[in-house]
Amino acid sequence: MSKFSRFMKQNKIKKENTTFAPTKSLLDENGEPIKFVIKPLTTKENEDIREACTVDIPVTGKPNMFRPKLNTSKYLAKMLCSCIIEPDLFDKELQDSYGVMTPEDLIREMIDDPGEYQDFVVFVQNFNGFNVTLEDKVSEAKN
Numbered sequence: 001m002s003k004f005s006r007f008m009k010q011n012k013i014k015k016e017n018t019t020f021a022p023t024k025s026l027l028d029e030n031g032e033p034i035k036f037v038i039k040p041l042t043t044k045e046n047e048d049i050r051e052a053c054t055v056d057i058p059v060t061g062k063p064n065m066f067r068p069k070l071n072t073s074k075y076l077a078k079m080l081c082s083c084i085i086e087p088d089l090f091d092k093e094l095q096d097s098y099g100v101m102t103p104e105d106l107i108r109e110m111i112d113d114p115g116e117y118q119d120f121v122v123f124v125q126n127f128n129g130f131n132v133t134l135e136d137k138v139s140e141a142k143n
Contacts, residue, residue, distance in 0.1 A: 018127060020038055021036070037084070049079055053075040087110075
């Protein structure tokens with residue numbers, strides 16, 4: 001038996017999908033908010049999204065020097081869209097019904113209440129493990 005047997009992929013616990021009703025404006029036949037199916041992101045998927053939403057901006061007063069800047073709203077919209085399995089945000093018919101052409105624009109139209117959108121972002125972030133704040137880490141380090 002390998003000293004790494006406990007770390008082998010077959011021993012890794014797989015995180016299951018979950019559901020969440022992000023808006024009160026989309027209701028099922030019983031008048032209940034429709035639940036979206038959400039999948040967890042992999043670290044690679046998250047890094048790819050972050051990279052796609054980061055641009056290099058010039059450092060003032062330092063020629064040929066740049067610093068990365070994350071477009072946070074773009075990153076969060078792409079994160080949401082990457083996690084949503086159902087509804088299919090890439091479906092042309094669904095996009096056409098809202099008059100949009102991208103999944104990110106579609107999710108903003110489907111959840112057009114800013115508070116509901118923010119709550120959904122927080123839910124998806126927590127589901128993906130982004131639930132420990134810097135203050136929590138500092139507090140834990142002090143104790």
